[in-house]
Amino acid sequence: MKVVALRAAKDKLAGLANAAQGETVLLTKGGKPFAFLTSAAQYDWEDVEYMSDPKFWRMIEKARKEPTIPIEEVRRQLGLPPFRKRARKARGKRAG
Numbered sequence: 644m645k646v647v648a649l650r651a652a653k654d655k656l657a658g659l660a661n662a663a664q665g666e667t668v669l670l671t672k673g674g675k676p677f678a679f680l681t682s683a684a685q686y687d688w689e690d691v692e693y694m695s696d697p698k699f700w701r702m703i704e705k706a707r708k709e710p711t712i713p714i715e716e717v718r719r720q721l722g723l724p725p726f727r728k729r730a731r732k733a734r735g736k737r738a739g
Contacts, residue, residue, distance in 0.1 A: 644669055649677055 645662055649672045652659055659668050659680055668680040683691065693699045714726055 646671060648672075648674075652680075 645659075645666055645668045647655070647659060647668060647670055649670050652668075652670050662668055663680040664682045664684065669676055670678045670680060686694070718724070718726055
């Protein structure tokens with residue numbers, strides 16, 4: 644990750660925007676993290692709209708506070724057998 648002071652970023656914005664297409668750029672202010680500059684190429688306009696909408700984030704916050712149903716209860720209600728964890732295979736030690 645590239646780290647750039649905000650004062651220096653003002654003069655280099657076009658170059659930093661290009662750099663952000665390949666790596667995240669962290670802008671600092673007074674030596675402390677201030678903002679990220681990152682590529683938005685993987686997003687479409689709909690994604691950008693909801694990601695910048697305070698109502699969307701309030702909805703997410705509210706949903707996170709609501710109680711959830713344990714997976715075992717969901718499976719029981721659906722008549723599915725209990726979830727079983729797979730046995731982990733023992734790993735051999737590497738010769739060092």
